[in-house]
Amino acid sequence: MKKTLDESGLLRVAELVLPRLPPSDLAAAASSCKAFGREVASISSRRASDASRGVESHPIPFFNPTLDGQPYSFFLYTRLPVLPSSSMPLSARPWGGVDQPDKSRTLDDASSMSAFASPIAGSESGCGCKDCSFGGELGICPCLSPEEGAFLASGPGMELMLECGANCSCGDECLNRSTQRGVSVKLRIVKDEKKGWGLHAAQFIARGQFVCEYAGEFLTTEEARRRQRTYDELASAGKLSPALLVVREHLPSGKACLRVNIDATKVGNIARFINHSCDGGNLLTVLVRSNGSLLPRLCFFAMKDILDGEELAFSYGVSDHRRGLPCYCGSPSCVGRLPSEET
Numbered sequence: 465m466k467k468t469l470d471e472s473g474l475l476r477v478a479e480l481v482l483p484r485l486p487p488s489d490l491a492a493a494a495s496s497c498k499a500f501g502r503e504v505a506s507i508s509s510r511r512a513s514d515a516s517r518g519v520e521s522h523p524i525p526f527f528n529p530t531l532d533g534q535p536y537s538f539f540l541y542t543r544l545p546v547l548p549s550s551s552m553p554l555s556a557r558p559w560g561g562v563d564q565p566d567k568s569r570t571l572d573d574a575s576s577m578s579a580f581a582s583p584i585a586g587s588e589s590g591c592g593c594k595d596c597s598f599g600g601e602l603g604i605c606p607c608l609s610p611e612e613g614a615f616l617a618s619g620p621g622m623e624l625m626l627e628c629g630a631n632c633s634c635g636d637e638c639l640n641r642s643t644q645r646g647v648s649v650k651l652r653i654v655k656d657e658k659k660g661w662g663l664h665a666a667q668f669i670a671r672g673q674f675v676c677e678y679a680g681e682f683l684t685t686e687e688a689r690r691r692q693r694t695y696d697e698l699a700s701a702g703k704l705s706p707a708l709l710v711v712r713e714h715l716p717s718g719k720a721c722l723r724v725n726i727d728a729t730k731v732g733n734i735a736r737f738i739n740h741s742c743d744g745g746n747l748l749t750v751l752v753r754s755n756g757s758l759l760p761r762l763c764f765f766a767m768k769d770i771l772d773g774e775e776l777a778f779s780y781g782v783s784d785h786r787r788g789l790p791c792y793c794g795s796p797s798c799v800g801r802l803p804s805e806e807t
């Protein structure tokens with residue numbers, strides 16, 4: 465017997481399917497019937513209200529959508545770095561549906577972080593603290609270095625910090641895990657006519673405070689070079705805002721020893737919206753190593769006091785005034801071009 469869907473059945477199917485669609489497919493669905501149009505409008509408004517899909521401690525909304533009619537930017541959210549093999553197709557993750565936010569809209573942190581969080585076999589380092597919440601015998605967490613908050617210099621433009629990790633017996637509340645609890649400051653994503661989306665403070669952020677991690681796909685250099693070539697072509701045609709970041713951890717001698725490639729273009733967190741400033745901006749980039757994990761993570765700390773409403777920025781690298789896309793950072797030291805990564 466042939467069955468047909470009544471309107472409520474059709475809407476139920478739409479509620480399940482539409483949150484999985486990218487903006488272009490949503491727009492097509494919206495124009496097909498009025499009921500879908502209303503559902504698509506609700507999904508868009510929920511997506512615009514929180515880029516983090518409810519997984520960070522505060523919602524991180526998009527502002528100024530009227531500039532080009534796009535109320536939000538579409539990407540897959542991950543709180544932590546992931547390996548490319550664990551990235552699911554964007555369409556497989558619902559975003560903006562009616563149900564309560566949950567982690568099914570993001571990558572599974574636990575499985576995606578194995579290379580970053582697993583104890584290294586045979587390594588004996590790691591603290592033996594059982595409870596850091598009361599701050600050890602002297603009232604100071606024994607895991608923190610005597611120069612609390614000080615970063616260990618690691619070469620030009622890059623700082624290094626050591627945190628407790630998988631080899632330690634302390635828990636999430638440990639004071640020496642400040643970058644491992646996600647974004648704790650209030651932020652918003654604001655559209656600029658020339659630079660596109662940018663990340664702004666939505667509260668005062670004190671100098672030295674942890675702001676966010678740069679989460680995305682952790683790539684081999686070969687894969688990073690392959691993607692960079694494609695991104696460069698799309699970016700120069702104005703079709704993409706790439707967010708592939710390359711950082712180098714230096715030996716004290718100044719020679720590069722480790723190249724870290726993090727691509728937040730399709731899978732990332734809100735750090736993918738941080739724009740470049742030729743004067744270095746207001747964020748300090750720090751490579752954080754957790755005790756017992758193989759790979760470092762890239763984290764941002766406030767380089768100075770940051771006021772509510774101020775745009776967050778850092779230097780993507782060294783600019784060359786002869787190449788790269790136009791830079792609109794507006795700083796007095798602006799070179800006029802964005803740094804372009806030499807692959």
Ligand SMILES: C[S@@+](CC[C@H](N)C(=O)[O-])C[C@H]1O[C@@H](n2cnc3c(N)ncnc32)[C@H](O)[C@@H]1O
Nearest residue numbers: 659660661705706707736737739740791792793
């Ligand atoms: C990591 S993304 C930053 C977020 C991006 N604005 C967006 O809309 O998604 C890097 C891209 O942002 C743009 N961008 C960043 N800083 C800029 C600047 N100072 N001037 C012009 N464009 C900038 C460039 O398109 C660059 O490739």
